[in-house]
Amino acid sequence: MELSFESGSAIIADLNLIEKMATRQEEENQNFISFLKSRNPLELDQWVSEISKDVAAQIDCKKCGNCCRSLTVAPDYQDISRLANALQQETHEFKRKYMRRDHVGDMVFKQRPCPMLKNGLCSVYEDRPKTCRTYPHLEKNNVISRLGNVLSNLKVCPIAFNTFELLKLRFA
Ligand code: SF4
Ligand code: SF4
Numbered sequence: 001m002e003l004s005f006e007s008g009s010a011i012i013a014d015l016n017l018i019e020k021m022a023t024r025q026e027e028e029n030q031n032f033i034s035f036l037k038s039r040n041p042l043e044l045d046q047w048v049s050e051i052s053k054d055v056a057a058q059i060d061c062k063k064c065g066n067c068c069r070s071l072t073v074a075p076d077y078q079d080i081s082r083l084a085n086a087l088q089q090e091t092h093e094f095k096r097k098y099m100r101r102d103h104v105g106d107m108v109f110k111q112r113p114c115p116m117l118k119n120g121l122c123s124v125y126e127d128r129p130k131t132c133r134t135y136p137h138l139e140k141n142n143v144i145s146r147l148g149n150v151l152s153n154l155k156v157c158p159i160a161f162n163t164f165e166l167l168k169l170r171f172a
Contacts, residue, residue: 012161013063017066018154018158018161022155022161032164044141044143045141045168048138048167050140051166052159052163055162062120065121068122068132068160070159071135072102073131073132074108076129079129080092083124083128087124095124114146116128135157136156138159138163
């Protein structure tokens with residue numbers, strides 16, 4: 001499915017197509033990341049934030065949910081406490097049921113898709129972890145320090161993919 005973009009560029013929301021395109025463009029995207037690293041960090045934040053806001057306004061996350069299905073989410077201590085509370089469980093009970101330690105010792109959801117995903121929607125939306133609220137993290141400052149993460153999100157997230165494509169066009 002393609003949605004029109006105000007500037008005239010097309011927004012691609014088809015997840016299969018996005019994965020194929022991002023895979024095919026891996027080398028080109030890696031080179032573009034290297035180029036972006038030479039840009040002014042503040043200007044880059046402004047461009048990425050501006051473009052990603054426009055893109056996000058045209059993508060319905062409720063119809064996508066790919067991050068909830070594909071990524072391993074790492075809630076912090078406050079997130080875990082809030083989630084346990086929302087589910088009327090003791091924190092230790094919530095952790096035992098849903099969490100594990102990853103290879104660096106962080107607490108992560110032990111299942112993928114996320115166990116909070118029910119019928120394609122987040123069942124704890126109001127209490128979801130902070131990282132879920134800001135994913136794909138393109139409106140946060142200092143994107144230049146997170147370009148590796150941006151690259152790895154291109155195959156997963158239509159917002160990240162389209163923002164990156166439009167950023168490439170800006171420099172074409
Ligand atoms: S907590 Fe909700 S928003 Fe976050 S990954 Fe799970 S289902 Fe998605
Ligand atoms: S943040 Fe990205 S991957 Fe997650 S639901 Fe929205 S468009 Fe899909």
